Amino acid sequence: MGRPKADEKSAPLKMQEAFWTLLERKPYAQITISDITRESGLNRSAFYYHYGNIPELADDAIAAIYKEPGVTAFIARVIRQDNVDSLRDNALLFIGKPEHAASIRRLSLIIGSHGSTGLTEQLKSYVTGIWLTILGLDPDGLNPGQRLVLEYAAGGMIGVLGKARTLLTAEAVEWLAHSGLPGIIAQLINSLKEDGGPTRNGTEAKRH
Incomplete structure (x- = not known):
């Protein structure tokens, strides 16, 4: 296969963009290789040159998002209790950039x-x-209490990301930055550094 021109998108990028376009139209389970080749303008040989199946393409497409520093910083900031202005400005900057949107x-x-x-x-x-990397925790060394807190917090973050387009408006970010919610969430996740997570009265839960 010849190399793409300098101003031409690579075959993998074309197929990744086709994947996202198709995912807006239909469920992931219904996306086929024929759909990808039709949408991207490439043939099946080009698809199989780079990917073995749709899950491999999906992994590549999603990994491209994870590589964006802004996305990682946005998720990481949840557990950092910055001052109000820093939190607000960072969130507004994130949602205001087209590539982040x-x-x-x-x-x-x-x-x-x-x-x-x-x-x-x-x-x-x-x-x-x-989160675990920032906290310096080994996922294999978490106790049941820590795993429960992590699952709960991650489920909430996933819920926010799933509705980010409607939840993270400029007005909502302004309100959240001045509320106690960011601190509460940060406290919850940071409690993973404790032996057993938070207790009802906020003290450390340890078993002797």
């Missing part, structure tokens, strides 16, 4: 009605991976 839309497709359980779990693993 596109990523948010695509993340919402993964979690939405056209996505799948597997894609949602993959995104959840990505979110929890960011």
Whole structure:
């Protein structure tokens, strides 16, 4: 296969964009290789040159979102209790950039009605991976209490990402930045650093 021209999109990029376009139209389980080749303008030989099946293409397309520094920083900031102005400005900057808006839309497709359980779990693993890395925790060393807190917090984050286009408006971000909610969420996730997570009265839960 010849190399694409400097101003021409590569075959994998064309197929990834075709994947996202199709995911807006139909459920992930219904997307076929023929759909991808038709939408991208490529043939089946080109598809099989780069991918073995649709899941491999989906993994590549989603990985491209994960590589965006802005997306990772947005998820990471949830557990950092910054001052109000920093939190607000960062959130507004994130949702105001076209490339970030596109990523948010695509993340919402993964979690939405056209996505799948597997894609949602993959995104959840990505979110929890960011948090555990920042906290310096080994996922294999978490106790049952920590795992429960992590699952609960990640489920909430997934819910927000799934409805980000309607939830993260400029007005909503302004309100959230001045509410106590960011601090509460950050406290919940940061409680993973404790041995057993938070207790009813907010003290550390340890078993001796």
